[in-house]
Amino acid sequence: METRELRYFVAVAEELHFGRAAQRLGIAQPPLSRAIAQLERRLGVALLERTSRTVALTRAGSVLLIEGRAALDAVDAADRRTRRAALATTGHPGLVLVTKAGASGELLAKLLDAYASEPDAVPVDVLLCGIGEQERMLRDGRADVALLHRPFDSTVGLDCEELRTEGQVVVLPAGHPLTAQDEVRMADVAELPGLPPPRRRGPDGTYPDGPGPEVRDTTQLYQLIALSRTSAILPESCRADLRHDLAAVPVVDAPRVTTVIAWPPHSRSLALAALIRTATRL
Amino acid sequence: METRELRYFVAVAEELHFGRAAQRLGIAQPPLSRAIAQLERRLGVALLERTSRTVALTRAGSVLLIEGRAALDAVDAADRRTRRAALATTGHPGLVLVTKAGASGELLAKLLDAYASEPDAVPVDVLLCGIGEQERMLRDGRADVALLHRPFDSTVGLDCEELRTEGQVVVLPAGHPLTAQDEVRMADVAELPGLPPPRRRGPDGTYPDGPGPEVRDTTQLYQLIALSRTSAILPESCRADLRHDLAAVPVVDAPRVTTVIAWPPHSRSLALAALIRTATRL
DNA sequence: CGGCATTGATACCGCGCGGGTATCCATCGC
DNA sequence: GCGATGGATACCCGCGCGGTATCAATGCCG
Numbered sequence: 001m002e003t004r005e006l007r008y009f010v011a012v013a014e015e016l017h018f019g020r021a022a023q024r025l026g027i028a029q030p031p032l033s034r035a036i037a038q039l040e041r042r043l044g045v046a047l048l049e050r051t052s053r054t055v056a057l058t059r060a061g062s063v064l065l066i067e068g069r070a071a072l073d074a075v076d077a078a079d080r081r082t083r084r085a086a087l088a089t090t091g092h093p094g095l096v097l098v099t100k101a102g103a104s105g106e107l108l109a110k111l112l113d114a115y116a117s118e119p120d121a122v123p124v125d126v127l128l129c130g131i132g133e134q135e136r137m138l139r140d141g142r143a144d145v146a147l148l149h150r151p152f153d154s155t156v157g158l159d160c161e162e163l164r165t166e167g168q169v170v171v172l173p174a175g176h177p178l179t180a181q182d183e184v185r186m187a188d189v190a191e192l193p194g195l196p197p198p199r200r201r202g203p204d205g206t207y208p209d210g211p212g213p214e215v216r217d218t219t220q221l222y223q224l225i226a227l228s229r230t231s232a233i234l235p236e237s238c239r240a241d242l243r244h245d246l247a248a249v250p251v252v253d254a255p256r257v258t259t260v261i262a263w264p265p266h267s268r269s270l271a272l273a274a275l276i277r278t279a280t281r282l
Numbered sequence: 283m284e285t286r287e288l289r290y291f292v293a294v295a296e297e298l299h300f301g302r303a304a305q306r307l308g309i310a311q312p313p314l315s316r317a318i319a320q321l322e323r324r325l326g327v328a329l330l331e332r333t334s335r336t337v338a339l340t341r342a343g344s345v346l347l348i349e350g351r352a353a354l355d356a357v358d359a360a361d362r363r364t365r366r367a368a369l370a371t372t373g374h375p376g377l378v379l380v381t382k383a384g385a386s387g388e389l390l391a392k393l394l395d396a397y398a399s400e401p402d403a404v405p406v407d408v409l410l411c412g413i414g415e416q417e418r419m420l421r422d423g424r425a426d427v428a429l430l431h432r433p434f435d436s437t438v439g440l441d442c443e444e445l446r447t448e449g450q451v452v453v454l455p456a457g458h459p460l461t462a463q464d465e466v467r468m469a470d471v472a473e474l475p476g477l478p479p480p481r482r483r484g485p486d487g488t489y490p491d492g493p494g495p496e497v498r499d500t501t502q503l504y505q506l507i508a509l510s511r512t513s514a515i516l517p518e519s520c521r522a523d524l525r526h527d528l529a530a531v532p533v534v535d536a537p538r539v540t541t542v543i544a545w546p547p548h549s550r551s552l553a554l555a556a557l558i559r560t561a562t563r564l
Numbered sequence: 565c566g567g568c569a570t571t572g573a574t575a576c577c578g579c580g581c582g583g584g585t586a587t588c589c590a591t592c593g594c
Numbered sequence: 595g596c597g598a599t600g601g602a603t604a605c606c607c608g609c610g611c612g613g614t615a616t617c618a619a620t621g622c623c624g
Contacts, residue, residue: 265439
């Protein structure tokens with residue numbers, strides 16, 4: 001099976017439309033039809049149900065969609081990491097660390113500081129990305145290592161080490177009545193009048209339904225809280241860089257959040273190993 | 283990057299010889315030289331150092347060897363799992379479970395029994411393989427789920443659940459002086475005169491150096507112990523199916539062994555989920 | 565119920581690329 | 595210095611990928 005065939009199939013399976021898929025791939029529709037037919041012939045498996053008006057996935061097709069995406073990510077990762085390894089010999093870049101924008105700020109700063117003072121440290125690029133994108137970044141080679149937060153992020157298919165766990169706080173507009181208390185419980189903040197919980201983008205790029213505002217990153221979130229449009233439950237370390245017009249109150253019975261450092265399972269890079277060692281010794 | 287190019291490169295990188303690699307791939311040597319040159323040109327990266335007498339990997343080449351193998355495994359997995367999914371609709375096979383030959387016998391039997399009596403169970407093929415091969419089987423799609431034993435097997439890059447932990451025993455020829463004791467310590471069995479520890483095949487297919495015999499599976503091992511050529515430290519559950527001419531003595535300070543059920547991280551199969559649920563409830 | 569738009573499949577064509585053979589050139593061993 | 599070894603180069607052929615034109619089946623509309 002060639003990656004070209006996989007790319008073609010994934011495009012059709014995602015669009016469920018040969019014309020649009022062909023457009024997305026930058027080829028004409030007939031060669032695409034032919035390529036899919038040939039793939040099915042070679043596999044000896046029907047992947048799509050076509051009714052000349054509509055296209056649907058068979059059971060085998062769904063399997064190939066999932067597995068094919070993973071395989072394409074692995075190929076992309078091979079490409080990117082090879083290119084980066086070549087640059088590394090000639091000098092500059094080193095590791096790419098990815099984390100959620102606006103999370104674990106001081107932990108990250110401490111880690112980068114400690115690592116930079118190691119004898120054979122290499123430059124570390126920091127990449128900030130949206131919620132749930134880190135795993136993909138690691139899998140397709142855009143990043144080498146990530147800071148994740150359990151239980152929010154899944155560490156499925158990754159190697160990881162725990163760095164620390166912390167409680168959570170509810171972040172409210174300064175002056176909100178609840179800020180007078182020194183602690184609250186989940187029940188107290190589950191349904192705050194006028195402050196519905198924000199809706200975050202899911203892994204599929206869509207937002208769940210509900211009354212709260214859609215948020216993409218922490219800056220947006222803070223601004224919306226300052227405007228009294230929403231509230232949020234966040235790890236207590238967020239207090240370190242909270243805006244002056246926000247206040248945080250510990251939520252004693254919120255699930256504890258574990259910050260982990262995670263990396264793709266087969267990495268053999270010495271620089272990565274040193275960074276991880278530094279992180280676990282913090 | 284096409285899988286054909288990856289296969290070609292991996293062959294050359296493993297053989298470090300264009301002629302032999304071409305032979306292995308079933309093509310002539312010149313097209314192979316060209317394909318590698320083209321791959322290097324497209325990546326913009328030197329992968330091999332050629333000196334017209336010898337071939338060596340560059341740093342980038344080593345990265346591509348590791349990452350490329352993983353990517354090819356992922357593509358193979360997509361192929362195999364798709365084929366199997368198609369068969370599943372028409373009837374017979376279901377899940378493939380892989381474990382080390384001769385380990386966790388009764389646990390496996392209990393698991394298969396319990397699962398078979400579930401309402402919507404599918405047939406489970408059991409595959410036995412050598413030490414350290416299971417991870418590869420899961421990654422390239424030859425198996426769906428495995429029983430592994432920590433700390434011996436690595437669960438890197440896999441999802442898993444712990445099933446049970448147990449102590450270890452030293453297995454000796456019946457009548458050996460130590461079998462008179464009801465327990466021993468690691469120090470007592472570290473260097474048994476005349477019974478050097480067996481040498482097991484490593485992940486790269488080679489055996490470490492040392493005085494002990496090479497063993498590939500448990501049957502061989504038992505036979506060699508019965509012949510007083512070696513001894514072994516094994517999980518205590520091995521006592522259930524020990525030959526009559528062997529004896530086991532608990533080793534009180536040996537590391538405890540954890541049996542885990544492991545599967546590739548992105549599986550979405552309902553049958554697999556049911557099997558795992560059954561396993562964790564045992 | 566007939567015309568039209570939509571959408572996937574088929575027919576056919578041209579060229580680029582992968583693979584083959586023959587050969588060259590550099591290096592090593594004697 | 596000569597042959598053997600091993601990778602690169604030159605050249606040719608045929609398959610296969612991608613393109614255009616067209617067909618065929620289905621759903622929508624009047």
